[in-house]
Amino acid sequence: VLPMGSSDMASQPQSDSVKVAVNVRPLITPELVLGCTDCVTVTPGEPQVQIGPHVFTYDHVYGSTGSSSSLIFEQCVYPLVDSLFCGYNTTVLAYGQTGSGKTYTMGTNYSGESNCGGIIPQVMETIFKKADAMKGDTEFLIRVSFIEIFKEEVFDLLDDPGSVAKAAAPARVPIQIRETANGSITLAGVTEAEVKSKEEMALHLARGSLSRATGSTNMNSQSSRSHAIFTISIEQKRTSSSASEKSTSNEYDILSSKFHLVDLAGSERAKRTGADGLRLKEGIHINRGLLALGNVISALGDEKKRKEGAFVPYRDSKLTRLLQDSLGGNSKTVMIACISPADSNAEETINTLKYANRARNIQNKAVINRDPVTAEMQKLRSQLEQLQSELLFSRSGSAALEELQLLQQKVSLLELKNSELYCELKEREMSCEQLAQRAIATQLEKDQLMLKLESARNGKSWDDIENAGSEQVC
Missing domain, CATH: 1.20.5 (Single alpha-helices involved in coiled-coils or other helix-helix interfaces)
Known part of the structure; x- marks a missing residue:
């Protein structure tokens, strides 16, 4: 008999703060041509960034004089892949100014090249390596979806394989957001393609990337005009287990988990980007969504408001509704703030660093996602163990002692x-x-x-x- 409260501890919510990393890209050619200088200083050996009189501390800092950007996956993202296979939802969120390197860091513009960098290609490779290593005692069902939020509407990037310039096609039908009985957010009719190899998954990523809305601005010739979310869903069924595992878990436990890889459109100022007409309207929608995201982060990051149960404005935008679990919900989340070191972008860089600093205070409560039937069995098993423990403790005293002596x-x-x-x-x-x-x-x-x-x-x-x-x- 297990002691009361020790059974099925893994199914209890784990409180974990959002991890924040800052990636400082190098100065690019247009900035060097304009004579821009580096205004960002990274404290050697410390995850600390200084810009003017402002000093910020994060979980990790990459680029400039900090750690190499190639370590982002190993230090920030690989632990999330491990959690994904344990049944937890995970999220990587890239935020920053237009032209700060978000899409490059995430690898959302994947073209199928084997030497292409970015977080998403490395995630795909690692997932299938781990799945292959576990094939002996676990069955996997892996699916992917790829959506974008363009002008405050949600579109499926995997919906029509024949369409390449989908961003300009007015006939696209937006996807409706639905909320289930248990409060989780779903997308009605979104394409979830089953994949059996890294190559299949990469094909869907490359196809969806070509369909994503992009446009040229003064700050970026290939500026992302939409927020993109590439989601990897995994269902795993344990087909065999050791004798020790059988005593504590269901032999046929079914776990389901999702990995959201979010590439946000860049925050921008119309004066800096030179946007007008259609581009200006796109920028307004982008900034509106990011403002709503900032309000959500502020509400969740304020400890006093959180304790008082303050209202969190998730419904102010489609973006914040879709990220409801990733920020303050059932997910283990890493936010990567991408910044430009150019002095001409100093004001936007400071805003990004403040944004990311508030996100560190957000507390998520991740829980292992089990099949409902399995979860109910685990719950009943836990109750049985608790009742057995209570019965054992209730028999303590003289009666139990006499019974023990008689048995001896x-x-x-x-x-x-x-x-x-x-x-x-x-x-x-x-x-x-x-x-x-x-x-x-x-x-x-x-x-x-x-x-x-x-x-x-x-x-x-x-x-x-x-x-x-x-x-x-x-």
């Missing part, structure tokens, strides 16, 4: 009786052996008498009879 006496009597029976068995075995030897001796004497009688009848001597008997024996 019974055990002693049984051991004594067992010892007596064992001795009696040995004696009977010895008696049986003696009787068998006596029967053999009697039979020999009888045979000799019969031979003597026969010799007397035939007139032969005893020696001749004895020799004849020996020959017969041989």
